């Protein structure tokens with residue numbers, strides 16, 4: 001124990017270097033200099049007082065329309081007198097502190113930062129007793145295997161990093177829309193006919209698969225699967241006058257008599273768009289105000305979104321209900337760095 005204590009560092013390893021020799025200021029040793037400094041400082045305060053009086057006079061006397069060197073004379077006078085007074089008071093106070101106020105070194109002794117020798121001995125004794133009782137030193141096999149287990153504890157965390165990638169590719173960007181699937185009202189679940197829509201009307205809709213069942217009457221989609229499908233396939237169906245629509249090349253027959261269908265997912269960061277302005281055919285995303293022109297292929301007219309709203313091509317089935325011609329030809333999602341790559345995969349597939 002004594003050996004171990006001897007090896008511990010000294011409780012006060014840093015020796016007190018003492019104070020450097022005191023340097024007297026000229027004003028401490030020369031009464032003439034002291035008086036001069038006193039006069040200088042009080043002169044600064046006196047001029048500051050005069051400037052403040054000048055400020056008041058300027059405020060009363062100077063016409064506010066008077067011009068001095070191209071500036072308002074009143075502003076010039078008020079600024080220079082008040083600024084000058086504050087500057088002189090500040091400089092005077094600093095000079096007073098530096099030249100005339102007390103200048104003695106103050107010493108406050110620090111308490112020793114190390115524990116006393118007795119406390120250190122007690123801690124060391126407890127530590128050694130613990131090591132001895134646990135058999136940590138006597139049982140190297142257990143000790144080493146424990147160290148091994150602790151080392152391996154980091155492995156699961158490293159392996160789980162794998163879940164960070166790879167990023168979803170194009171296939172996962174598909175929605176449940178497919179050829180011939182009816183477009184249904186997302187509140188009533190009823191399929192939509194062109195005659196159900198007035199010019200200027202917009203309805204929120206979704207694919208009919210949300211309501212379909214298998215032979216046993218069980219819903220085809222349920223739980224998380226249903227929620228995911230719903231969130232990616234949500235659409236808006238809007239009717240406008242056919243002459244207002246300006247389809248781009250290849251989209252001439254994507255609508256039915258002025259009825260168009262677009263994804264409801266904003267291409268900025270994925271909020272559901274909702275606010276429709278009938279006259280302009282613009283739809284606004286409430287999150288960051290991206291605005292899309294539904295008459296012009298979902299083009300972005302304002303805001304941070306960079307891609308048009310994906311459009312779903314429409315047709316009529318044999319009973320006259322509106323159906324999708326295919327899934328969205330474009331990826332429905334907020335924009336992300338690998339989108340161009342995924343879109344290429346999707347294009348190659350179709």
Ligand code: FES
Nearest residue numbers: 266268269285288
């Ligand atoms: S999510 Fe629509 S503008 Fe940002």
